Amino acid sequence: xxxxxxxxxxKRENKNLINLDPIQTGGxxxxxxxxxxxxxxxxYSVCDFCPGRLxxxxxxxxxxxxxxxxxxxxxxxxxxxxxxxxxxIYIVMHAITKRGETIVVDGNRHYTTILSAERIGLKTIxxxxxxxxxxxxxxxxxxxxxxxxxxxxxxxxYPDGNYGNLPEAEKLGEIAxxxxxxxxxxxxxxxxxxxxxxxxxxxxxxxxSGHKSMASSGPIGILGMKKKWEKIILKKSxxxxxxxxxxxxxxxxxxxxxxxxxSFLEVSERVKKWPQEVKKAQxxxxxxxxxxxxxxxxxxxxxxxxxxxxxxxxxxxxxHPKGKFFLYSELKKRGIxxxxxxxxxxxxxxxxxxxxxxLEYVLNCFREILKENF
Amino acid sequence: xxxxxxxxxxKRENKNLINLDPIQTGGxxxxxxxxxxxxxxxxYSVCDFCPGRLxxxxxxxxxxxxxxxxxxxxxxxxxxxxxxxxxxIYIVMHAITKRGETIVVDGNRHYTTILSAERIGLKTIxxxxxxxxxxxxxxxxxxxxxxxxxxxxxxxxYPDGNYGNLPEAEKLGEIAxxxxxxxxxxxxxxxxxxxxxxxxxxxxxxxxSGHKSMASSGPIGILGMKKKWEKIILKKSxxxxxxxxxxxxxxxxxxxxxxxxxSFLEVSERVKKWPQEVKKAQxxxxxxxxxxxxxxxxxxxxxxxxxxxxxxxxxxxxxHPKGKFFLYSELKKRGIxxxxxxxxxxxxxxxxxxxxxxLEYVLNCFREILKENF
Numbered sequence: 061x062x063x064x065x066x067x068x069x070x071k072r073e074n075k076n077l078i079n080l081d082p083i084q085t086g087g088x089x090x091x092x093x094x095x096x097x098x099x100x101x102x103x104y105s106v107c108d109f110c111p112g113r114l115x116x117x118x119x120x121x122x123x124x125x126x127x128x129x130x131x132x133x134x135x136x137x138x139x140x141x142x143x144x145x146x147x148x149i150y151i152v153m154h155a156i157t158k159r160g161e162t163i164v165v166d167g168n169r170h171y172t173t174i175l176s177a178e179r180i181g182l183k184t185i186x187x188x189x190x191x192x193x194x195x196x197x198x199x200x201x202x203x204x205x206x207x208x209x210x211x212x213x214x215x216x217x218y219p220d221g222n223y224g225n226l227p228e229a230e231k232l233g234e235i236a237x238x239x240x241x242x243x244x245x246x247x248x249x250x251x252x253x254x255x256x257x258x259x260x261x262x263x264x265x266x267x268x269s270g271h272k273s274m275a276s277s278g279p280i281g282i283l284g285m286k287k288k289w290e291k292i293i294l295k296k297s298x299x300x301x302x303x304x305x306x307x308x309x310x311x312x313x314x315x316x317x318x319x320x321x322x323s324f325l326e327v328s329e330r331v332k333k334w335p336q337e338v339k340k341a342q343x344x345x346x347x348x349x350x351x352x353x354x355x356x357x358x359x360x361x362x363x364x365x366x367x368x369x370x371x372x373x374x375x376x377x378x379x380h381p382k383g384k385f386f387l388y389s390e391l392k393k394r395g396i397x398x399x400x401x402x403x404x405x406x407x408x409x410x411x412x413x414x415x416x417x418x419l420e421y422v423l424n425c426f427r428e429i430l431k432e433n434f
Numbered sequence: 435x436x437x438x439x440x441x442x443x444x445k446r447e448n449k450n451l452i453n454l455d456p457i458q459t460g461g462x463x464x465x466x467x468x469x470x471x472x473x474x475x476x477x478y479s480v481c482d483f484c485p486g487r488l489x490x491x492x493x494x495x496x497x498x499x500x501x502x503x504x505x506x507x508x509x510x511x512x513x514x515x516x517x518x519x520x521x522x523i524y525i526v527m528h529a530i531t532k533r534g535e536t537i538v539v540d541g542n543r544h545y546t547t548i549l550s551a552e553r554i555g556l557k558t559i560x561x562x563x564x565x566x567x568x569x570x571x572x573x574x575x576x577x578x579x580x581x582x583x584x585x586x587x588x589x590x591x592y593p594d595g596n597y598g599n600l601p602e603a604e605k606l607g608e609i610a611x612x613x614x615x616x617x618x619x620x621x622x623x624x625x626x627x628x629x630x631x632x633x634x635x636x637x638x639x640x641x642x643s644g645h646k647s648m649a650s651s652g653p654i655g656i657l658g659m660k661k662k663w664e665k666i667i668l669k670k671s672x673x674x675x676x677x678x679x680x681x682x683x684x685x686x687x688x689x690x691x692x693x694x695x696x697s698f699l700e701v702s703e704r705v706k707k708w709p710q711e712v713k714k715a716q717x718x719x720x721x722x723x724x725x726x727x728x729x730x731x732x733x734x735x736x737x738x739x740x741x742x743x744x745x746x747x748x749x750x751x752x753x754h755p756k757g758k759f760f761l762y763s764e765l766k767k768r769g770i771x772x773x774x775x776x777x778x779x780x781x782x783x784x785x786x787x788x789x790x791x792x793l794e795y796v797l798n799c800f801r802e803i804l805k806e807n808f
Contacts, residue, residue, distance in 0.1 A: 061506060063498070064699035068466035070494045070692060072473050074482050087477020092442035097471045097689065099446050103461020103645025103652040108448050109775065120444045124437070132435060143517045143653070146682045154553075171674050172682050178671055179528070179679050271477025271688060278477040278688040279517070297552055300545050305553050308520045308546050314645060314652040315471065315689045318444060325438035401483065 078418050080398030082221065082365045082410035086253055086273035090326045093275060093319035100318035107313055112302045114310040114317070115140060125321050133328060134266055135257030136284025140294065140304070141312050141320075145248035145269040146172035148283040151306045152244050152265050153180055153213065155293045161212040164205045166197045166227065168220030170246065185209050193356050195223045199232040206239045213242040216263075218256075219249050222408065223357030224365030226250075233262020242289075248272050249365055251282065253412060255331045258284050265289065270316060275323035280316035330413070337364050340419065341411045347423050351430060364412035374405035376433040387429070394425045452792050454772030456595065456739045456784035460627055460647035464700045467649060467693035474692035481687055486676045488684040488691070489514060499695050507702060508640055509631030510658025514668065514678070515686050515694075519622040519643040520546035522657040525680045526618050526639050527554055527587065529667045535586040538579045540571045540601065542594030544620065559583050567730050569597045573606040580613045587616040590637075592630075593623050596782065597731030598739030600624075607636020616663075622646050623739055625656065627786060629705045632658050639663065644690060649697035654690035704787070711738050714793065715785045721797050725804060738786035748779040750807045761803070768799045 079085065089097070100106055100120075109119040115126040130139040142148040149172060157163065159181035165173050167186045177184045185205055190196040202214060214236060219226045229245055236243035244265040250256050251268030252275070258266040265285045271278025285293055297303045312320075341364045345355045352372040355361065373387050380386040388401040399407045411419055453459060463471070474480055474494075483493040489500040504513040516522040523546060531537065533555035539547050541560045551558045559579055564570040576588060588610060593600045603619055610617035618639040624630050625642030626649070632640045639659050645652025659667055671677045686694075715738045719729045726746040729735065747761050754760040762775040773781045785793055 061503065061702050064503070064702060066495075067499065067695045067698055068464075070470045070473060070696055072479055072482065073493055075473070081478075081482075083478045083481065084476065087479075089475050089477075090442075094472060094475060096444045097475050098468065099444060099449070101463050101468060101471050101651050101689075101693070102458065103463075103650055104455075104457045105446055105461075107457065108446065108455075108771070119447055121440075125441065129435060129438070143521075143685075147517075150682060171671075171677065174673050175671050175677055175679050175682050178673075179682070276477055277475050279686060279690075297545075297549050299548050299552075303545060303549055305549050308524060308549050308553065311517075312653060315475075316653075319475070321441045322444055324441055328435050328438060397482070 074397045077392070077395050077397040078414065078422060080396065080409040080422070082408050083272055084398065085364065085410040085412035085414065086275070087271040087278065088275060088413065089277060089319055090275050090323040092322040093277070096318040096322040097277065097315050100315055104313060106317055114313050120318070120321065122317060129324065130282060131284065134251065134284040135259040136266060137287035138290045139282055139284045140307060141317060142281040142283050143311050144279040144281040145246060145267045145272065146176065148267040148281045149173055149244065149246060150176040150179065151283060152293060153177065153182065155306050156242055157182055157212040162209045163213050163215065164202055164209060164211040165215040166217050166220070168195060168197055168222060168225060169215060169217045170221050170248065173215055173217070173246065185211065193354070194358055195356060196225060196358060197227040199228045199235065202232060203235055206235070206241055211241060213244060215244045215246060217246045219363045219365065221249060221365065223367045224249070224361065224363035225358045226362045229261040229263065237262055249363065252327050253331060253337070254334050258286070270320045274320055274327050276320040277315045280312040280320055337412060338362055340416060341366060344411050344419050348426065351426055364410045365408060367406070367408045369406050370404060372430055377404040380433060390429045391425065396422055396425060448771045451766070451769050451771040452788065452796060454770065454783040454796070456782050457646055458772065459738065459784040459786035459788065460649070461645040461652065462649060462787065463651060463693055464649050464697040466696040467651070470692040470696040471651065471689050474689055478687060480691060488687050494692070494695065496691060503698065504656060505658065508625065508658040509633040510640060511661035512664045513656055513658045514681060515691060516655040516657050517685050518653040518655040519620060519641045519646065520550065522641040522655045523547060523618065523620060524550040524553065525657060526667060527551065527556065529680050530616055531556055531586040536583045537587050537589065538576055538583060538585040539589040540591050540594070542569060542571055542596060542599060543589060543591045544595050544622065547589055547591070547620065559585065567728070568732055569730060570599060570732060571601040573602045573609065576606060577609055580609070580615055585615060587618060589618045589620060591620045593737045593739065595623060595739065597741045598623070598735065598737035599732045600736045603635040603637065611636055623737070626701050627705060627711070628708050632660070644694045648694055648701050650694040651689045654686040654694055711786060712736055714790060715740060718785050718793050722800065725800055738784045739782060740784070741780070741782045743780055744778060746804055751778040754807065764803045765799065770796055770799060
């Protein structure tokens with residue numbers, strides 16, 4: 061076979077840049093996590109002392125992490141590790157719904173919510189957002205749809221991955237309780253960033269993402285639930301009484317679980333500084349708006365993930381020799397990445413974990429690019 | 435939260451030992467793979483230039499790897515990356531069978547074959563092995579069961595993970611063709627060790643495991659298929675026409691795919707040396723039998739994964755102060771690991787990729803342990 065040598069020297073082109081990519085700002089490894097990458101790099105190396113299931117391994121202490129630390133962190137009774145947020149959503153949907161049933165989800169949901177439902181054969185009813193400019197989800201709108209469609213479960217994305225909107229999760233918890241409908245909270249952009257408690261929100265299930273928001277090498281997710289769902293979601297195999305069917309036995313046994321654990325001290329500390337992250341995001345948004353951009357989504361914004369309409373950049377792209385790739389290229393020249401190559405008119409970005417000085421530099425670069433090209 | 439500091443310094447206790455663990459001998463990272471661990475350690479870092487699906491990323495060149503290199507390597511028309519072998523099995527089963535249908539599998543199948551079937555609600559009929567001492571699967575036995583049960587698909591484990599037996603996969607391909615029943619070959623212990631071609635075997639699907647047999651940091655698997663299955667297995671979402679439903683959009687985007695690619699040159703070279711691996715395994719088995727152990731499974735053995743009945747060690751364990759943990763402890767003292775702690779009477783091991791000199795040392799240690807304790 062030809063051309064294989066190059067794969068031995070894979071390099072990440074956009075390394076060591078200031079990275080504004082919303083799917084990446086919360087997934088940067090801590091120094092501790094970088095060390096365990098090598099320690100547990102070999103396939104199956106976390107399984108040296110496996111007693112038959114990932115969450116029961118005591119060396120390294122995955123058991124304590126999954127059975128004690130994560131439940132406390134999430135305010136959940138029971139927690140398991142999944143291959144990612146989407147896989148957690150699928151596990152819950154698959155375990156508690158049947159082909160042909162209906163679910164109600166928010167209109168800002170991640171695309172994998174739809175794919176999970178399609179995979180099972182569910183009908184999906186969406187709670188519309190308020191549309192431009194805020195795209196807000198009013199959780200009170202679930203009520204009439206629940207009455208009308210008698211859904212097998214409801215899903216709320218908290219926040220969503222487009223606008224970074226934070227709907228009233230607790231209020232929806234009350235509605236779910238009133239109508240006795242199972243309620244899943246997709247916190248892929250919350251768990252590991254925002255202090256959040258399953259109990260407080262009143263949800264039945266909470267989903268987190270290790271690679272999106274918990275400083276982990278992916279893919280890995282966490283699934284927290286109330287005790288009453290344990291027997292259903294974690295149903296054991298008839299033939300293999302230790303093995304949990306929906307997890308196909310074991311899930312993320314590798315660098316993903318090792319880095320999730322190694323990063324966890326820092327992650328548990330950083331959620332305490334969430335108010336500062338919000339303040340920084342709001343400041344950044346205001347500064348960008350001074351340049352003629354418009355932040356869509358909730359205002360004042362409550363999350364580091366933000367969506368902008370950027371007419372001034374779009375205007376430049378029409379005349380620039382590099383066309384719609386000019387912004388990516390101009391930013392990269394200045395050591396900045398994370399806005400998708402080719403986007404100028406609308407894009408999202410995240411300020412999470414980026415020091416204010418660096419964001420000031422980013423703002424200066426935006427100003428400079430506008431000035432040089434107008 | 436307490437007790438988190440220790441997670442920052444996770445150490446692998448059994449590092450740098452001679453490792454005989456069958457689930458680990460084929461998953462040791464190559465030097466090239468160790469380098470990419472850091473390069474692509476951050477969550478979602480392979481997605482810097484994602485055009486909407488993992489297998490379409492060109493930087494790093496996942497696209498070429500999945501669409502050109504792996505199909506050639508597997509003799510398959512179409513290949514996708516999964517979270518592991520078990521997830522690949524589930525994907526195929528879920529896509530082509532329906533709750534209540536029947537499948538026929540070999541009696542030596544991995545436990546996750548059963549879990550996948552349970553998750554979907556399939557009835558599983560097993561082709562019995564010949565039992566002690568060889569536990570052979572005669573693929574001709576599928577024929578009557580196919581006639582009787584009209585299964586939605588058949589599964590063959592090649593080799594199985596207990597005895598390392600290699601049934602006649604090609605013969606089963608002929609039977610599957612005759613009865614027009616979809617045929618999945620679980621090659622978790624073959625792909626990356628043994629030269630193997632989907633086309634040659636006549637199977638419809640082939641499953642591989644990155645962390646078991648392709649020198650990758652797990653979990654990751656590969657799923658190869660014939661062209662005719664592409665539209666069914668890789669059915670696209672109605673709402674998101676680029677996204678493949680059964681994969682929930684994207685699967686292993688992280689260190690797992692990066693290490694799979696970086697190790698691939700070495701993996702593609704090592705399969706050429708498979709005859710030497712078999713010879714080494716046969717020699718090792720004979721030497722162990724000289725010590726009073728008995729190798730179960732096919733003889734002469736055709737795979738590095740071997741199962742032994744070890745009466746002499748069992749006898750020692752009855753009187754030894756460390757009881758059934760004595761063997762693990764005695765081996766570890768001598769720098770050897772991989773036989774499950776607590777096993778003495780029956781255990782499996784693998785000689786894959788371990789130089790003959792080291793295996794000679796292992797044999798000497800076995801001899802010494804017997805001598806010292808008898």
